[in-house]
Amino acid sequence: MAESTNPSLGGRAAAALLSAETRRKALAFASLLLIVVIFSFASPNFFQTPNLLSILLATSVNGVLAIACTFIIITGGIDLSVGTLMTFCAVIAGVFITKWQQPMSLGVAMALVTGMVCGLTSGTCVTKLKIPPFIATLGMMMITKGLSMVISGTKPIYFTDTPGFSSISMDSLAGTVFPSVPLPNAVLILFLLAILASLILNKTLLGRYTFALGSNEEAVRLSGVNTDRWKIAVYTLGGSICGVAGLLMASRLNSAQPALGQGYELDAIAAVVIGGTSLSGGEGTVLGTIIGAFIISTLTNGLRILSVPQEWQTVVTGLIIIVAVYLDILRRKQRRTSAPVLAPAPAK
Amino acid sequence: MGEALVKIEDLVKTFPGVVALSNARFDLEAGEVHALMGENGAGKSTMMKILAGIYTKDSGTIRYLGQPVEIPSPRAAQHLGISMVHQELNLMNHLTAAQNLFIGREPRHGLGLLLDEKKLNEKALIYFEMLHLDLDPRVRIGDLTVAKQQMVEIAKALSFQSRVLIMDEPTASLTTAEIDELFRIIRDLRNQGVGIVYISHKMDELKQISDRVTVMRDGQYVGTVPTAETSMDTIISMMVGRTLFETARNAARAEEGETLLEASHLQRGRTIRDVSFKARSGEILGFAGLMGAGRTEVARAIFGADPLDSGEIRVKGKRTPISHPRHAVAAGIGYLSEDRKRFGLALGLDVATNVLLASLTRFRTRVGWMRSAAMRSLAEQNIKTLAIKTPGTTQKVNYLSGGNQQKVVIAKWLNRDCDVLIFDEPTRGIDVGAKQEIYKLLNDLAMQGKAIIMISSELPEILRMSHRILVMCEGRITGELSGAEATQEKIMYYATLRETMVAKGEGLHG
Structure with a gap:
């Protein structure tokens, strides 16, 4: 879905197959398939529709957060606040819908607006106040975490009075149309959002500037582009995507859990990095991120089915991140040395 | 007109x-x-x-x-x-040629929401054709040669009319x-x-x-x-x-000292081309040339900071392979970067730590503690011999003046007992008075029998300090002058002596 840069398909298809970009994506996808195959052999319970559906469902929230991170990381920044911001948005929805008895649509809208405003704030801190993204979003992480606690009184807010709310995530629109595919809406939303994000990244001005800022911000500025404004727009978009994640999360749990959220940002960043997006900015794809998110959740699920303790699951995820990034570094080095630069020849 | x-x-x-x-x-x-x-x-x-x-x-x-x-x-x-094509090109390596060309002015369709990539590429092609440039607008800038990248910058300038x-x-x-x-x-x-x-x-x-x-x-x-x-x-x-100030030139030395460093046929891509020279004990060897002539590159390669394609380095007559700065340091070569704040100093740390930074292992006891009394006394000795103006050994170096910071870096290498010291723009950003002190220090070091290599873009400085001057242009050594015969004009002649001119046999004076 992120693959849309090749205008003429015919003759170029062969060349594209060999391009480094394609190879990398194929590698990520192949790793995912390999993991699936290994677990399928290892346990008869793995490749079963209910389990596959649970993997999909488990990926939905992290996948959406990872999409938000993808944009920001491509600009060369980082967002540590996505997890707690997600929770904050869920709490806001809970306050409007359950505490103040407002219509569900208003609650949903307010959750998205909250995400947007927080993203806008982070973006403004990064650009106008020149606070490094790591610090600005670290601050935003703690602020949103604290506010969630304050507003909710540290207690979960349930949506039991609003039966429609849990159907956002758990009903299956796809299942009513195609009964053989009982895909929960949360997964559908993840896929639709991924397609939309991919379109934004590759087809719109915002996407173009996202890459350009990460590639060489000074060059963009010298080209007469208002770089601050576009960077703020990227953080704002990231924030509103966190709002979507918050709604998915709250709807799945049928409650807003104010204590949840911290730690999610690291899973999201891990998915982005495994998906081949460079932390130094300028390159990355939504497809890669989604594959990265699936690699993480498939591993977690498979290891659990094999009764590997949760502590070890975390260790494995950590190893995977390091290996994935090391492979990426190797690939980059290869590309650089393919230029006719001679190897260092120490005199003997 | x-x-x-x-x-x-x-x-x-x-x-x-x-x-x-x-x-x-x-x-x-x-x-x-x-x-x-x-x-x-x-x-x-x-x-x-x-x-x-x-x-x-x-x-x-x-x-x-x-x-x-x-x-x-x-x-x-x-x-x-008004458009400017910068020396260090300002392009976005991850974007295509066409995307770079129209950054900030992307053609759009679909109510202005979507980028019109087709039109973008077509428009870029018009400007490339105007320049008779055979270039696919869809190619990534990072994959192009510098020359092609530059053409894209020119095309960009053109596109602004x-x-x-x-x-x-x-x-x-x-x-x-x-x-x-x-x-x-x-x-x-x-x-x-x-x-x-x-x-x-x-x-x-x-x-x-x-x-x-x-x-x-x-x-x-x-x-x-x-x-x-x-x-x-x-x-x-x-x-x-x-x-010009023609004062107090260092005359050529009467007797030639021992050859401490000998580089032969150094080669590294296009930046260092067949560079051979000797640096002798007691001598200040000046490296003159314009910016980008390859002087710093030679110094970095000798120091092991950048790999050489080929060539040989001998230290005191002994063949010494250097592929990492630690090899150079072990062989007694010290390099004082032109950007001392970035490469020479730990700015936030104190004078004592900085002067001992390259020789800390000497002060480690067997258990791993540092011998702080010995460290302090050596640092104090450094401060005295080099006349570093600082309130004490615990002063942070970022509070020192440029000249004194430079002295701290010099002290760091002296503590390593380096015989060959390469100074890259030693007086850059240093005020006039402190310059004199640095000059005196360089002379003293040469007198003590060290080989001093001094890279400088300031001609008066080169003329005043050097016993011998090598002039570089485009990665090659184009001329050698003795301190006595050198003039600014002669240096400038060699500094601009490009290969094409040599080939055509027409010099500047021709």
């Missing part, structure tokens, strides 16, 4: 601690290539960056087509039709064939009435391409002459000026 396209008068620009421009002047006609020359730091780039809206002026006037204008931003310059095109050292990293191609494009543009400012150090290029030359020195206007009627010697003497 009609109205000047650009007329700059009384331009002043100061940076903290430095007057970059004082009463600078420049004018540009439509349809001319106007070369801007001067030594490093003469203010050429600064003046042009003001014209391109990158810096803002302190005072002075800029007239564009007769009207006084303010150029507060690059965008404002583009609106006027620029009437003024500023090129800062455009040929710095191009091959001869690529330069010919660039000149063809420049002539085309000139014939279309574009005014081109051409900043370069390369004398022969100016003869080929420019109509007039303006020379700057120390941020000031020296003069403007028509290229065709002016000899290179005249231009060089305008650049170096006549107000």
Whole structure:
């Protein structure tokens, strides 16, 4: 879905197959398939529709957060606040819908607006106040975490009075149309959002500037582009995507859990990095991120089915991140040395 | 002659601690290539960056087509039709050629929501064809050669309908064939009435391409002459000026010391080409040349900071392979970077730590504790012998003046007992008084039998300090002069002696 840069398909298809970009994506996808195959052999319970559906469902929230991170990381920044911001948005929805008895649509809208405003704030801190993204979003992480606690009184807010709310995530629109595919809406939303994000990244001005800022911000500025404004727009978009994640999360749990959220940002960043997006900015794809998110959740699920303790699951995820990034570094080095630069020849 | 396209008068620009421009002047006609020359730091780039809206002026006037204008931003310059192709190209490596060309002006469709990639590529192709440039607009910039990248920058300037095109050292990293191609494009543009400012150090290029030359020195206007009627010697003497201080030269040494460092046939891509030289005990060997001539590259390669393609390094006659700075340090070679704040010092740490940074292992006891009393006493000794002005060993080095910081770096290498010390621009950013002290220190070190290699872009400094001078141009050593026979003119001659000129057999004096 992120693959849309090749205008003429015919003759170029062969060349594209060999391009480094394609190879990398194929590698990520192949790793995912390999993991699936290994677990399928290892346990008869793995490749079963209910389990596959649970993997999909488990990926939905992290996948959406990872999409938000993808944009920001491509600009060369980082967002540590996505997890707690997600929770904050869920709490806001809970306050409007359950505490103040407002219509569900208003609650949903307010959750998205909250995400947007927080993203806008982070973006403004990064650009106008020149606070490094790591610090600005670290601050935003703690602020949103604290506010969630304050507003909710540290207690979960349930949506039991609003039966429609849990159907956002758990009903299956796809299942009513195609009964053989009982895909929960949360997964559908993840896929639709991924397609939309991919379109934004590759087809719109915002996407173009996202890459350009990460590639060489000074060059963009010298080209007469208002770089601050576009960077703020990227953080704002990231924030509103966190709002979507918050709604998915709250709807799945049928409650807003104010204590949840911290730690999610690291899973999201891990998915982005495994998906081949460079932390130094300028390159990355939504497809890669989604594959990265699936690699993480498939591993977690498979290891659990094999009764590997949760502590070890975390260790494995950590190893995977390091290996994935090391492979990426190797690939980059290869590309650089393919230029006719001679190897260092120490005199003997 | 009609109205000047650009007329700059009384331009002043100061940076903290430095007057970059004082009463600078420049004018540009439509349809001319106007070369801007001067030594490093003469203010050429600064003046042009003001014209391109990158810096803002302190005072002075800029007239564009007769009207006084303010150029507060690059965008404002583009609106006027002024574009600059920077020395360090300003491109986004991850984007395609066409995407780079139209950054900030992307054609769109679908109610302005979607990028029109097809139109983008078509439009880019128009400008590439205008330049007779065979280039796929969809290719990633990072995958192109520097020459092609530069052509894309020029195409970008063209696409703004620029009437003024500023090129800062455009040929710095191009091959001869690529330069010919660039000149063809420049002539085309000139014939279309574009005014081109051409900043370069390369004398022969100016003869080929420019109509007039303006020379700057120390941020000031020296003069403007028509290229065709002016000899290179005249231009060089305008650049170096006549107000030399010929004081206290280091005469050539009577007896030759032992050869401490011998480099033969060093080779590294296009930046170091067949460089061979010897540095002897008791000698200050000056490396002269213009920016980008490859002097720093040679120093870094000898120090093991960059890998060599081939070549041999001998230290005290012994063949010494160096592929990492630790090998160089072990062989007794010290390198004092031109950017001491970045590469030479731990700014936030104190004087004692910095002077001992390269020799900390000596002060480790068997259990792993550091012998702080011994460290302090050595640091105090350093402070005394080098006359470092600091309240004490615990002062953080970022509170010291530039000259004293430099002394701290020197102390660091002296503590390693280095025999060969490579100084890269040792007095950059140091005030006049402190310069004298550094000079004295260099002389003392040479007297103690060390081999001193001094890279400097300041000709008076090279002339004053060196016993022997090697001049580099384009990665090659183009000349060797003894301290006694060297003059600014001779150095400048070799510093601009490009390969093409040697091949054609026409020197500057020819």
